[in-house]
Amino acid sequence: MSRIVITGSTGQVGWELRRALSTFGEVLAPGRNECNLADPAAAAAYLRRVKPDLVVNPAAYTAVDKAESEPELAHTVNALAPQALAETCADLDALLVHYSTDYVFDGSRDGVYREDDAPSPVSVYGSSKLAGEEAIRAVGGRHVILRTSWVYGLRGKNFLATMLKLAAERDRLRVVADQFGAPTWSRAIADATAQLLRSFPLTATPPAALLNLTASGSTSWHGFASAIVEEGAKRGLTRLVPVDGITTADYPTPASRPANSRLDNTRLAEAAGFVLADWRQSLNLCLDDIEAQKRA
Structure with missing residues (x-):
């Protein structure tokens, strides 16, 4: 039986991974007291102790704006810790699955970003995540x-939860309309990861891979918010209120965000034979789950 370690197992993606990977073997979901990425050496020591066959790392420092004032912590969690995980996995001949972000790009180009496009992050968060990617590749293990991009789900703080809450409290919302990307459900990410791993058996030696993994289609934050409010109101999860589009300049934040976060999923389709569903379809499924939980 394979042994699988999932970091950040109480987060949006980590929680879904515990279910999605449960049939692959023994799943270990250490808490921060056992595997805290803010202490890379301790996290590596945990892996050496439990000797996994697979490490899946959705844990990250994701507070984009706060990272501007905590660059060292963001770099430790998003760059130094993945490096330590990669080095330990290489020593153990374990496969490492690591999640990165659309924020490695500056968003200045038209069209979609492919995996081999040159990254150019415009925030501390994006820079720290890019450094994590580079560190993993430099180690050279499996x-x-x-x-x-734009991850949301049933747990924790995320854009979906925020919009449902604000629409229930306010008579009108104002949301940025000039940033574009693909809202991606955490459950879809977890299920796609499981599907990928069926293509990369744990005992095999797949080539090192960098793949975009986002929902199909794209929208703006305003478009996403409008869909959340409209579909959420239909299910009695919030009120139907107007959602006004504003510019990035109208909503200044400590961290810059890419105006274009759209990622090309062609390589995923070619490598694994599937793509994720359209973002609207996944949003509706997620809202159905929230409605069902409230009725239970």
């Missing part, structure tokens, strides 16, 4: 890096 790894798959998955770049995703």
Whole structure:
């Protein structure tokens, strides 16, 4: 039986991974007291102790704006810790699956970003995540890096939860309309990861891989918010209120964000034979789950 370690197992993606990977073997979901990425040496020591066949790392420092004032912590969690995990996995001949972000790009180009486009992050968060990618590749062990975007889900703080809450409290919302990307459900990410791993058996030696992994289609934050409010109101999860589009300049933040976060999923389709569903379809499924939980 394979032994699988999932970091950040109480987070949006980590929680879904515990279910999605449960049939692959023994799943270990250490808490921060056992595997805290803010202490890379301790995290590596945990891996050496449990000797996994597979390490899946959705844990990250994701507070984009706060990272501007905590660059050292962001770099430790997002760059130094993945390096330590990669080095330990290489020593153990374990496969490392690591999640990265659309924020490695500056968003200045038209169209979609492919995996081999030159990254150019515009925030501390994006820079720290890019450094994590580079560190993993430099180690040279077996790894798959998955770049995703605009992650939301049933747990924790995320854009979906925020919009449902604000629409229930306010008579009108104002949301940025000039940043574009693909809202991606955490459950879809977890299920896609499981599907990928069926293509890369744990006992095999897949090539090092960098793949974009986002929902199909794209929208703006305003478009995403409008869909959340409209579909959420239909299910009685919030109120139907107007959502006004504003510019990035109208909503200044400590960290810069890419105006274009759209990622090309062609390589995923060619390598694994599938792509994720359209973002609207996944949003509706997620809202159905929230509605079902409230009725239970």
